[in-house]
Amino acid sequence: MSMQVEDILGRHKRLKDARRTWESHWQELAEVMLPRRADFTTQQMPGQRRQEHIYDGTPMLARRGLASAIDGLLKPKTAKWFKIKAQDEDLAEDEEVKRWLEGAEERLYRAIYNRRARFIQRSGEVDDDLVTFGTGALFIGEAKDLDRLLFKSFHLRDVILVENADGEIDTVYISMKLTARQAASKWGEAALGDAVKEALSSKESEKQFPFLWCVAPRKDRDRGRRDSENMPFASIVIDVTAEKEIEKSGFHEFPFAVPRWDTTSGEVYGRSPGMIALPDANTLQQMGKTLLVAGHKAVDPPLLVGDDSVFGTPKTFPGGITTFDMQAARDLGRIPIEPLQTGSNLPLGREMQNDTRDQIWAAFFRNVLQLPVDAPRMTATEVLERKEEFIRTIGPVFGRLESDYLAAVVERSFMILLRAGAFPEPPEALRGREIQFDYASPVEQARKQIEAAGAARSVELMGPFVQADPSIMDNFDGDAIARDTPDIFGMPSKWIRPEAAVAELREARQQAQQVEALPEEARAGADVVQKLAQAAGAGQT
Known part of the structure; x- marks a missing residue:
């Protein structure tokens, strides 16, 4: 075993041991909110039922609602949610440059949403992890045949993260279990350890073996060379059983998007809305179980039976006949069988249950995400106030996700396509110049529309003064306002005529x-x- 392999395996083990507390927390979250991921501390068989102890589905519905909202608000497939612009403001107004950048946007959008790239499926899994556990991991790379982008998500159980001194994730360890046949197909039989080779030769090709993939900054490299072993980020795959390095390559950029919902100083992994809702989610399951039992008792109550007054066991099934002693009935003054009154209060239990559900929905922002910001019969001022409330509540969280999630996806994907020659030759004015990515998500659109509404209110306020002195309108740059309209309302910029x-x-x-x-x-x-x-x-x- 080489020194490098020993160091990687040893460091991975220490990091894994250090995060046991997180794993027990994630297990508890998964059991009530994301049962298909509930195998952090327990091993479950594929296809095994995982909801036997769920008595109320509200936590799962709330989790699903927020995950869907993230997809719809940050990266809606029905709208362009990113734009590419020249960093230099003068260059950004060049019509030839703008047309090239718009063409690059279109190609990049099509590549990300290529059916075979599987961005929708994999990013959806990351969204679920993000709102439940507070952390997700999405790999952005190229397919084996190098003709398309490829996105992969990973179970948080298998992912170990490491921050650098600036608090950025720059190292990822991923544990993988592959069959001998899959490993041979991926890395070639010659590179594998003896145990995997033996499984292939003994017709046990479906036997699984552990592998460890490490991506980290490369410390020693020749910056003048462009080969895979001198790229900024090293990629090493180890056959854990044989403790043998089976692949060594690299990446030009860090190939992972690692969004974290909320972070705390000194903690690598994020905290989530699910963690806020967990106490209420557990309470709700107990309430559901209790009310289920109480409901059964109310509908099919236990019986009070007088001693020696009934012959045999009471027949409580439909059509059953129970024979009782008539003398006992005369002595008691009634039939000697009656339901037991337990004094249960189902309406109170339902009221407490609904209050707990509301708390869970609030933890997952339902009260904010369902604000009727454009409801009928609302004044323009009310619409603006609702949008401002929405931005104040959800804006900071989505701002972090734009930076850590969307930016990583778009910038890494763009560089992959650029190196692959997927874009036409850029204009001479753009070569060697910096570009920037702006994110036109509905949240960002709402921010811009608030600004536009503020401008409209300013003009409305100045109406009486303009009537007295029309030259006041000279203070407003109408052309600038018109040219910002596409950004504010998501209109294609090609609908605006060039300045010339x-x-x-x-x-x-x-x-x-x-x-x-x-x-x-x-x-x-x-x-x-x-x-x-x-x-x-x-x-x-």
Whole structure:
């Protein structure tokens, strides 16, 4: 075993041991919110039922609702949620540059949502982990045939994260279990350890073996070389059984998006809305069980039977006949069988149950995500106030996710496509210049619409002053407002004419107005001059 392999395996074991507390916490969360992931501390068979102890599905529904909201608010498939712009403001207004960047956006969008890239499926799994456990891990890479992007998600149970000095995740360990056949197909039989090779040769190719994949910054590399072993991030795969390195390569960029819902100083893993809801979720399961028993008792109550007053056991099944002693009935003054009154209060139990459900929904932001920000019969001021409340509550969380989640996906995907030659040659003005990515999610759109509404309210407020002095409107740059409209309302920028075309249109309109203002004789002469000029121009061509 090489020193490097020994170091990787040893460090992974120490990190794994250090996070046992997290795993027990995640197990408890998964059992009531995400049962298919409930195997952090217990081993479950594929296909095994995992909801035997669930008496109320509210925690799972609340988790699903917030995960769906993340997908719809951060990365909706029905809308472009990112834009590529030149970092230099003057360059960003260049029409040729803008057209190239818009074309690059379109190609990048299609590549991310390529059916075979599986972004929708894998990012959805990460969203579930994020709202339940507070941390997710998404790999952004290339398919084996190098003709498309490839996204992979991983069970948090198998992922170990390490921060650098700046608090950024820069090292990931991933435990994998592959069959001997899968390992041979992925890395080649010659690279594998003896135990895996033996399984292949003895017809046990479906036997599983553990492997460890480590991605970390490469400390020693030749920056002048561009091969896989000198890239900024090292990638090493180890056959754990044989303690043998079976693959060594690298990445140009850190290949993982590791979103964390909320972080605490000194903690690597994030905290989630699920953790806030966990006490109520556990209480709700106990309430559900108790009310289920109470409901059974109310519908099919236990019986009170007088001693020696009934012959045999009471027949409580449908159509059953129970024989009782008539003398005992006369002595008691009633039939000697009656339901036992337990004094249960089902309405109170249901009220407490609903209160607990509301607490869980609130932890998963349902009260915010379902704000009727555009409900009918609302004034413009009410709509604006609702949107502002929405942004104040959910904005900070989604801002972090844009930075740690969307940015990693888009920037890594763009660089992969750029190196693969998936974009046409950029304009000369753009070569060697910096670009930036802006995220046009519905949350960001709401922010911009609040700004636009603020501008409209300012103009409305100044209405009386403008009537007295129309020159006040000279303070507003109408062209700037018009050109910001596509960003504010998600309109394609190609619907806006280039500035040069607008200038030509205005000049032509001004000339036409000047001709209209001339006397009739002068106007006829101007028309003749214009026609002669057009004819001269045609003769030159």
